[in-house]
Amino acid sequence: MRLxxxxxxxxxxxxxxxxxxxxxxxxxxxxxxxYKRAGGVTEEMREHFPxxxxxxxxxxxxxxxxxxxxxxxxxxxxxxxIGSEIKGIVSIRYPLASLENIFSExxxxxxxxxxxxxxxxxKVVIGTRADSVWWGIGxxxxxxxxxxxxxxxxxxxxxxxxxxYDTLLQNTRILAAWDQYKTSGPAPATYGYGxxxxxxxxxxxxxxxxxxxxxxxxxxxHVAGICGGSGAGKPYRGIAFECQYLFTTFLVDEAAVLDAWxxxxxxxxxxxxxxxxxxSWGLYHFDAIDGTALISQALDAxxxxxxxxxxxxxxxxxxxxxxxxxxxxxxxxxxxxxxVNPALPTVWGQSIHMWGEAGNSFDAxxxxxxxxxxxxxxxxxxxxxxxxxxxDSFLVTPATDTIxxxxxxxxxxxxxxxxQMRLRVKFPPSGNRIVxxxxxxTGTVHYWNVTELTNDVGxxxxxxxxxxxxxxxxxxxxxxxxxxxxxxxxxxxxxxxEFLSPSGTVVGGAEASFSSLGPLITDSLKPDVAAxxxxxxxxxxxxxxxxxxxxxxxxxxxxxxxxARFSGTxxxxxxxxxxxxxILDANPYLSAQQVKSIxxxxxxxxxxxxVIPPHSAKWGWGKVNAYAAVKLAxxxxxxxxxxxxxxxxxxxxxxxxxxxxxxxxxxxxxxxxVDMNGRTVISGPYSENVDVQILQEGSYxxxxxxxxxxxxxxxxxx
Numbered sequence: 001m002r003l004x005x006x007x008x009x010x011x012x013x014x015x016x017x018x019x020x021x022x023x024x025x026x027x028x029x030x031x032x033x034x035y036k037r038a039g040g041v042t043e044e045m046r047e048h049f050p051x052x053x054x055x056x057x058x059x060x061x062x063x064x065x066x067x068x069x070x071x072x073x074x075x076x077x078x079x080x081x082i083g084s085e086i087k088g089i090v091s092i093r094y095p096l097a098s099l100e101n102i103f104s105e106x107x108x109x110x111x112x113x114x115x116x117x118x119x120x121x122x123k124v125v126i127g128t129r130a131d132s133v134w135w136g137i138g139x140x141x142x143x144x145x146x147x148x149x150x151x152x153x154x155x156x157x158x159x160x161x162x163x164x165y166d167t168l169l170q171n172t173r174i175l176a177a178w179d180q181y182k183t184s185g186p187a188p189a190t191y192g193y194g195x196x197x198x199x200x201x202x203x204x205x206x207x208x209x210x211x212x213x214x215x216x217x218x219x220x221x222h223v224a225g226i227c228g229g230s231g232a233g234k235p236y237r238g239i240a241f242e243c244q245y246l247f248t249t250f251l252v253d254e255a256a257v258l259d260a261w262x263x264x265x266x267x268x269x270x271x272x273x274x275x276x277x278x279x280s281w282g283l284y285h286f287d288a289i290d291g292t293a294l295i296s297q298a299l300d301a302x303x304x305x306x307x308x309x310x311x312x313x314x315x316x317x318x319x320x321x322x323x324x325x326x327x328x329x330x331x332x333x334x335x336x337x338x339x340v341n342p343a344l345p346t347v348w349g350q351s352i353h354m355w356g357e358a359g360n361s362f363d364a365x366x367x368x369x370x371x372x373x374x375x376x377x378x379x380x381x382x383x384x385x386x387x388x389x390x391x392d393s394f395l396v397t398p399a400t401d402t403i404x405x406x407x408x409x410x411x412x413x414x415x416x417x418x419x420q421m422r423l424r425v426k427f428p429p430s431g432n433r434i435v436x437x438x439x440x441x442t443g444t445v446h447y448w449n450v451t452e453l454t455n456d457v458g459x460x461x462x463x464x465x466x467x468x469x470x471x472x473x474x475x476x477x478x479x480x481x482x483x484x485x486x487x488x489x490x491x492x493x494x495x496x497x498e499f500l501s502p503s504g505t506v507v508g509g510a511e512a513s514f515s516s517l518g519p520l521i522t523d524s525l526k527p528d529v530a531a532x533x534x535x536x537x538x539x540x541x542x543x544x545x546x547x548x549x550x551x552x553x554x555x556x557x558x559x560x561x562x563x564a565r566f567s568g569t570x571x572x573x574x575x576x577x578x579x580x581x582x583i584l585d586a587n588p589y590l591s592a593q594q595v596k597s598i599x600x601x602x603x604x605x606x607x608x609x610x611v612i613p614p615h616s617a618k619w620g621w622g623k624v625n626a627y628a629a630v631k632l633a634x635x636x637x638x639x640x641x642x643x644x645x646x647x648x649x650x651x652x653x654x655x656x657x658x659x660x661x662x663x664x665x666x667x668x669x670x671x672x673x674v675d676m677n678g679r680t681v682i683s684g685p686y687s688e689n690v691d692v693q694i695l696q697e698g699s700y701x702x703x704x705x706x707x708x709x710x711x712x713x714x715x716x717x718x
Contacts, residue, residue, distance in 0.1 A: 017067060018108035019414045023422050025103065026390035026408035027113050031060070032099055041096065047213065047346070047455030050114040050253035051096060053183075054193045055081065060099055061114035061255035062092040063294040069106040080105075083191055083255065084262035087301040089294055091255035110414055112294055114253035115283050115482075116455075124226060124575045127497030127509070127532040129604075130239045132627040133582050140669050141708020143630055145240025145581035147588070149175065150227050151264035151277040152574075153257060156217030157247045158541035159203040162556040163221075163229035163238070164245060169556065172200050173228075175271070177247040178263055180256055182210040190266075191259050208543035209249040213455065218544035220247065222566055223280045225539035226574040228581065232554045236537045236563055239578025239626070240585070244273070254295045261302055268307075272642060274584040278577035279311040279483055280570035287482045288355075290522050292415040296486035303488035303592040306640045308584070310577040311484045312569035313491045313527040314516030317618070320474035321461025323447040327362070327440035334474065335369075335467040336434045338427055339451040339460070349404075349426040350462060351452040352436060355521055356419040358412075360443030361385035364421055366405055367435040368395055368428075373468050376432070377403075381439065384409045384419035401429040424452055433467060446478060446521050477617060479516035480526040490580070490596050491526050493620055494533025494572040495608070509608045511618055515569055518617040527620040528596065529603045531579075533572030535565045579626040586630045587710040589638030598636065602628035634710060637678035637703060646711055650702050654716040659690045659702065670705040674712075692717055 031049050035041065041051055041058050050061035059081070066088045075082060078098070083091035092111070094102055102111060125131050136142035159177060162169050180194035188196045197203045208216065224238075224245060231237030246267055248260035261277065268275035287293035299309055325332045336350055356362045367378040376397045387409040395403045404426040413420045428434050438445065449462050464474030484491035494512040512534050518526035537551055540562040548564040555561075576599070583595050590598070603622030605612055612622055648663045673682035673692065676699055682690065690702070695717045703712040 017106050018064065018103065019110045020103060021112065021414055022390070022408040022410045024111065024113045026406070028099065028102060029390055035096065044454060050116060050251070050255065052251055054093060058096040059093040060096050061251070061253045062094055062102070062111050063114055063254050063258065064090050064092050064108040064111040065294070066090060067107060067109040071107050075107055081192065083259045086258070086262070086298045089258070089298045089301070091258040093255070110294070114255040115287055117250070117252050117254070117257065117281050117283055124497055124532040124536055125237070125239065126499055128239065128575055128579055128624050129627040130579065130582065133630050136708070137627070139630060139708065140634070140705055143582045143585045143708075145228055145243035145578065145585050147273055148240065148243050148581040148584045149246055149264075149268050149271065149273050149275045150240065150243045150577055150581055151246040151248070151275055152220060152224050152227065153248050153250050153260050153277065153279055154220030154223055154281070155209065155212055155214045155249050156541050156544060156546070157209045157220040157224065157249060158207070158539070158543055158561070159197065160207055160557070160559065161221060161539050161542065161561055162232035162554060163225045163539040163561070165230055167230050167241065169230070169232065172203060173243065174203055174245045174247060176267055177203060177209070178260065179209045179249045180251045180260075181212040181249060188263055191263070208541055212249065213252055216541070216543050216545045218541040218546050218548065219280070219570065220249070221541040222538045222564070223278060223570060223574045226536060226571055227278055227578045229539055232556065232561065234552060234554055234563060236539070238538070239575055240581035243578070243581045257295065258298055261298070261307070265302060265305065265307055272645070274306065274308075274588050274642065276308045276310060276577050276580045276584065278574045279309065280573050282312055282314050282481045282484060288413060288416050288418070289481050289485045290416055290520050291485045291487045291524065293482055294415065295483060299483055299486045300488045306592055308580050308592045308595050309483070309486070309489045310573050310580055311489050311491055312573040313484050313493045314479055314481055315514045315568050316461040316479045317476055317515045317517050318513040319461045320463040320476050321449045322476065322478045323464050323472065323474045324444065324478065325438070325447070326444045327442055329441050331437060331439040333367070333435055333437050333471045335465040335471065336425065336436055336449055337463040337465055338434070339462050346453040346455050347427065348452045348454050349424060351450050352423040352425070353448045353450065354421040354423070354438070354445055356384065356440065356445045357443040358417040360440060361411055361419050362421075362438060362440035362443070362445050364423060364436065364438040366395065366403070366423065366425065367437050368397055368403055369433040369435055369467070371431060371433065373433070378437070379405070381437070382407055382409065382421070384411045384421055387421075397432065401432055403428050403432065403434065435467065435471070449474070477517050478519065478521060480518050480520060485520050485526060487524070488592060488596070490576060490599060491528050491620070492569060492573045492576045493527040493530035493618060494569045495530050495623065496534035497532030509606060511608060512567070514567070515618065525615045529576065529599050529620045529622060529624050531572040531575040531624045533569050533575070534567045536567065536571040537563050537565045540564050576624050579624055579629060582626055583629055583633045585709070587633040587636065587638055588642050589640050589710060589712055590633060590636060591638055591640050594636060594638055598629050598632050599624060602632050604628070634705070637674045637701065639676060639701070646713065650713050650715050654718045655692055656718050657691065657693050659692050659715060661688050661690070661702065664688070668704040668706045669708070672703045674701050674703050676700070
């Protein structure tokens with residue numbers, strides 16, 4: 001058999017600073033090649049790469065880490081815009097006109113081309129047990145998310161929807177919105193792009209966010225309604241229906257996400273309120289999906305500052321798009337399944353992502369078979385150890401069919417030291433079976449088969465297929481992507497919620513087949529918990545041009561607002577974000593990690609989950625239980641500082657003998673003194689004068705339950 005192939009190597013010069021993965025170098029090289037060939041930015045380029053017209057020019061988005069030579073003045077003088085920063089990680093807008101210089105910038109120790117982000121798409125309340133929290137059954141008070149901000153990063157917000165008003169439909173609960181696509185301004189001062197709406201009049205005049213890559217979508221409105229919609233007189237009330245909202249319609253890349261988080265964090269601090277951020281989106285391309293990616297590091301840093309992040313686990317649980325191979329000098333072969341949809345012109349092919357173990361290289365090749373499983377042609381085996389250039393190539397079969405592919409690889413990925421390879425294969429001519437072949441002397445390698453679109457916003461997997469006696473098929477495990485793989489993020493699986501049948505019987509509760517399975521490639525446990533995500537009814541944007549099947553509608557201020565049912569972990573995530581808001585309503589002093597631990601500790605098990613010892617790759621630790629979570633929150637001591645002033649005070653501070661409580665209008669329900677480890681050291685009936693002589697020197701909290709909510713003040717014992 002004659003082997004026919006041609007490969008083209010595009011060399012990308014590597015500089016000592018900054019460090020960058022082979023994928024980033026390859027894609028920057030491809031972007032520049034397209035740009036020079038087209039003589040400008042084409043719509044196809046704008047859809048595929050993180051290119052945006054900002055500050056009067058075309059900019060490319062990156063994430064980066066600051067080096068010891070970081071120089072804001074130098075960068076600014078050359079038109080390079082630095083946005084948000086968290087623990088040395090910055091969002092970068094780099095001028096496309098000088099992009100060839102990005103890999104020689106001394107201000108950065110690492111740069112990463114921003115990945116594109118994709119959305120993950122009445123019974124939820126019962127499933128989460130939130131109704132018991134609303135009614136305050138067995139609790140000191142009812143909890144509705146009041147005084148908690150829920151930030152939503154998404155697309156398709158209807159600012160005028162009655163779902164985002166109070167329950168009397170008099171005042172909007174949207175504190176502010178930032179549409180990063182809208183160019184009319186005014187932009188948030190720190191960032192200089194997009195348009196910020198910061199009062200009811202501007203929100204009403206805008207109506208909705210502007211058309212973007214998803215046109216006039218409704219995903220964000222549906223998600224926001226689940227988090228905390230008022231119900232608008234319908235039975236579809238959200239979990240934390242008295243929360244306030246922060247909406248960001250973001251530019252579908254990671255740098256824009258980082259800016260959105262910083263904007264929300266600053267807004268929450270200015271209000272003195274706790275912040276929960278919902279992310280009903282995800283990505284598989286580019287990033288290390290073990291929690292070490294730059295965007296994950298940034299998320300962890302904001303979590304350390306008290307921000308609670310809740311995110312969809314993903315919707316690839318019903319496709320065998322993953323393979324795990326433990327090598328003993330043998331070879332794996334598997335056929336690639338391609339996504340076929342003539343109605344979707346943006347389908348390009350498949351993207352195979354491969355990750356090995358640190359210190360163990362691996363090789364991969366592409367093979368083409370006919371329908372009788374006869375090998376027609378194959379590429380060379382490319383090794384992570386020796387492939388230092390971007391490969392852009394094609395294979396030609398004896399029938400002169402052409403199969404295009406490209407490949408980039410790292411033997412040591414910058415954030416985790418693992419070998420990785422990305423192999424992208426264009427949709428092949430009919431009659432050809434495309435096979436991945438891979439080998440390694442030792443070690444474990446993971447593979448994922450993800451659909452590649454020309455606008456780079458697909459995130460669904462396709463199967464690995466057993467095609468002959470020596471080949472293997474895929475499985476549906478290890479399906480948690482970014483940002484759900486982040487250590488501090490609360491990753492939410494989905495199930496079909498329980499509900500009351502007409503006869504009064506509780507039915508439902510089975511797992512959602514689409515919900516992605518864990519664990520991570522480090523074998524860390526994900527997802528964390530599960531929440532309802534099947535046929536969830538919520539608000540639809542009245543401005544949308546997306547298709548949907550309405551279940552009802554409501555008229556408000558001369559406009560009709562529909563409701564519809566969607567399914568996905570996009571729906572289970574905001575349900576849990578709403579529960580997190582209920583927890584912080586009850587006890588705003590909890591850290592983000594404490595909120596996550598409470599959700600995990602109180603998760604319930606039933607006949608569908610079975611006994612979970614100690615974790616399930618499908619269910620996490622079990623089903624979210626708002627009622628049990630709020631009860632535990634009330635007896636958990638948090639040490640998170642909040643700026644919201646209290647009506648009472650303690651003095652003297654520091655104190656030697658007697659601590660006095662002043663300005664209490666009525667006696668609290670409970671009183672205790674706790675140390676910095678959360679241990680109760682003094683408890684008893686409320687008294688305005690508390691003898692603290694028995695305490696050792698150090699910091700403590702006076703902790704009261706006032707109107708059903710935790711309030712506490714720090715004092716020092718001398």
